[in-house]
Amino acid sequence: MRIGAIVTRIIQQMRRDRRTLALLFFAPLLVLTLMSFIFNSNEANLTLVISNGTPPLIEKLQAVDLHIIEQQNFSVEQLKEQQYDGWLILGQGNVRLTLLNNDPSSSKVLIMKLSQALQPQQDAAPSLTTDYVYGDKDTAIFDIFSPMLIGFFVFFFVFLITGIALLKERTSGTLERLLATPIKRAEIVAGYMLGYGLFAFLQTVIIVLFGIYVLDIVHVGSIWLVLLINMTVALVALSLGSLLSSFASSEFQMMQFIPLIIVPQIFFSGIFPLDNMATWLQKIGHLMPLYYAANALNGVMYKGVTFSEIATNLAVLASFAIVFIILTTFSLKKYRVL
Amino acid sequence: MKHYAISLDNVEKSFHHKQVIAPLSLNIPTGQLVGLLGPSGCGKTTLIKMIMGMLKPDNGQIQALNLAVPHQQLLSSIGYMAQSDALYLDLTGEENLNFFAKLYNLSKRERTQRVVYAAQLVRLKDDLHIKVANYSGGMKRRLSLAIALLHNPPLLILDEPTVGIDPVLKKEIWQELMRLKNEDQKTILVTTHAMDEAQKCDQLIMLRNGYIIANDTPQALKTQYDAQDFDEVFLKAGGEVL
Numbered sequence: 001m002r003i004g005a006i007v008t009r010i011i012q013q014m015r016r017d018r019r020t021l022a023l024l025f026f027a028p029l030l031v032l033t034l035m036s037f038i039f040n041s042n043e044a045n046l047t048l049v050i051s052n053g054t055p056p057l058i059e060k061l062q063a064v065d066l067h068i069i070e071q072q073n074f075s076v077e078q079l080k081e082q083q084y085d086g087w088l089i090l091g092q093g094n095v096r097l098t099l100l101n102n103d104p105s106s107s108k109v110l111i112m113k114l115s116q117a118l119q120p121q122q123d124a125a126p127s128l129t130t131d132y133v134y135g136d137k138d139t140a141i142f143d144i145f146s147p148m149l150i151g152f153f154v155f156f157f158v159f160l161i162t163g164i165a166l167l168k169e170r171t172s173g174t175l176e177r178l179l180a181t182p183i184k185r186a187e188i189v190a191g192y193m194l195g196y197g198l199f200a201f202l203q204t205v206i207i208v209l210f211g212i213y214v215l216d217i218v219h220v221g222s223i224w225l226v227l228l229i230n231m232t233v234a235l236v237a238l239s240l241g242s243l244l245s246s247f248a249s250s251e252f253q254m255m256q257f258i259p260l261i262i263v264p265q266i267f268f269s270g271i272f273p274l275d276n277m278a279t280w281l282q283k284i285g286h287l288m289p290l291y292y293a294a295n296a297l298n299g300v301m302y303k304g305v306t307f308s309e310i311a312t313n314l315a316v317l318a319s320f321a322i323v324f325i326i327l328t329t330f331s332l333k334k335y336r337v338l
Numbered sequence: 339m340k341h342y343a344i345s346l347d348n349v350e351k352s353f354h355h356k357q358v359i360a361p362l363s364l365n366i367p368t369g370q371l372v373g374l375l376g377p378s379g380c381g382k383t384t385l386i387k388m389i390m391g392m393l394k395p396d397n398g399q400i401q402a403l404n405l406a407v408p409h410q411q412l413l414s415s416i417g418y419m420a421q422s423d424a425l426y427l428d429l430t431g432e433e434n435l436n437f438f439a440k441l442y443n444l445s446k447r448e449r450t451q452r453v454v455y456a457a458q459l460v461r462l463k464d465d466l467h468i469k470v471a472n473y474s475g476g477m478k479r480r481l482s483l484a485i486a487l488l489h490n491p492p493l494l495i496l497d498e499p500t501v502g503i504d505p506v507l508k509k510e511i512w513q514e515l516m517r518l519k520n521e522d523q524k525t526i527l528v529t530t531h532a533m534d535e536a537q538k539c540d541q542l543i544m545l546r547n548g549y550i551i552a553n554d555t556p557q558a559l560k561t562q563y564d565a566q567d568f569d570e571v572f573l574k575a576g577g578e579v580l
């Protein structure tokens with residue numbers, strides 16, 4: 001009942017705060033779209049050279065939107081020269097694919113489309129060998145990048161908006177006033193988690209659907225798992241935002257947490273490769289929620305793993321949230337001893 | 339043993355080693371309108387927050403309605419009005435009232451009734467649909483008072499309730515406080531630094547630098563200090579030369 005009162009109030013307040021709503025729902029989409037333009041510009045037009053191809057196969061490949069060039073005598077030199085995305089040679093029982101890989105994300109898409117087209121063949125699946133002209137199979141950027149990016153945006157915006165909302169509650173004196181009513185501290189925290197959780201949930205759904213269906217971010221795993229991970233991320237952001245707001249005394253101070261709390265997480269969570277970093281430094285990443293979020297999201301969206309394989313990551317994230325929620329409840333003791 | 343609505347026993351409070359409330363004991367009888375009088379900065383708000391359980395005294399015990407402070411249940415029996423208006427500016431007056439009413443677990447019917455009653459009392463009935471951000475200072479003060487009265491508590495603790503309210507409404511609010519005391523047997527503790535309000539109290543507690551310098555009925559104080567008004571009582575009781 002009391003929790004419900006807080007939830008209703010938050011909804012009323014948010015409905016009137018159009019700017020915050022816009023920030024929550026549209027800003028992530030805007031940034032995500034810009035990012036996808038930068039990293040994904042030529043994905044739509046993939047050109048594949050085929051040697052010894054059969055007409056049904058070529059038809060199938062064209063069906064998955066590949067631009068096909070048939071050429072029997074082709075070479076890697078020509079591939080480089082012409083800047084085609086790949087070269088497929090069909091031999092007896094084996095298929096050899098050479099990828100230019102100047103843009104790792106195009107290569108990934110090409111492989112995905114190829115495997116889509118080759119799979120339904122009834123006869124023994126031909127073994128596919130893949131060579132790379134540039135780099136190797138591990139050089140993917142936006143594909144590894146984008147699942148984490150989704151998690152990051154959920155985290156960032158939810159953190160900021162809850163933090164500032166709770167801060168306003170503190171500075172306007174309404175929090176102290178609340179604690180002069182019989183409401184329990186845990187009820188206040190629960191009301192906040194539910195009220196803002198609702199908006200975080202909407203935001204998560206919008207970002208995920210937009211990313212997957214509009215921006216065509218690669219996702220092989222279950223979309224429900226993606227939503228589940230992002231909801232857990234939102235919960236961590238919610239609870240961390242509320243907790244840290246008790247250490248800020250103005251909106252500006254709340255913004256100062258961005259370089260302190262948010263930016264390091266970007267560097268350590270694996271959005272950028274960490275291989276060159278000292279091991280002890282890499283370990284710092286293990287203290288950061290986004291590290292686990294990125295692991296789980298990358299696993300599901302890029303590698304297509306199932307629930308059991310991300311369960312540990314989810315559990316760690318949930319533990320972060322629980323710890324932050326408990327600490328937030330304690331931080332309210334500043335205002336009332338009970 | 340007499341029943342007191344509020345009793346303080348050797349309560350003491352310092353902020354950063356600066357004593358704000360000297361050890362003081364104090365009893366407030368049930369069913370009385372008690373005024374806590376003193377200049378700004380003398381510790382009135384601090385004392386009230388300790389009674390509410392919002393601040394922890396460094397020493398001493400506080401009891402309210404026979405419960406040891408702090409006590410969760412106690413808070414549903416106290417109507418509290420803070421010195422600074424703590425309202426949700428982006429909500430309307432009515433939404434604010436409804437929100438607080440829900441926190442006191444009033445049933446839906448009670449809630450509607452009490453919201454209308456409280457709004458009527460402070461003359462805000464026609465402005466309930468307006469966002470509080472557009473209220474004047476006096477209107478906000480009145481809304482805060484309405485919130486304190488919402489759940490019909492036996493004990494009212496009001497921190498400077500009439501600051502910024504025009505004289506006509508101020509008079510009406512005092513009339514209502516008297517009525518609440520007389521008809522509904524409520525205990526009311528009011529802080530003020532307006533000496534003209536002192537006369538209306540049953541008991542006056544004068545506070546200075548955290549010390550109680552006088553505590554009696556208004557009439558007795560005037561007689562004792564041979565004073566015309568309470569400014570004079572205050573100065574004489576505080577040991578100052580006129």
Ligand SMILES: Nc1ncnc2c1ncn2[C@@H]1O[C@H](COP(=O)(O)OP(=O)(O)O)[C@@H](O)[C@H]1O
Nearest residue numbers: 353354358376377378379380381382383384385
């Ligand atoms: N949280 C606090 N930290 C430090 N000093 C405080 C705090 N609250 C009040 N004080 C000091 O205690 C004294 C009494 O304040 P207060 O109780 O608000 O007085 P009044 O309500 O009578 O105007 C003032 O000198 C004030 O500066």
Ligand SMILES: [Mg+2]
Nearest residue numbers: 382383384421
């Ligand atoms: Mg005060």
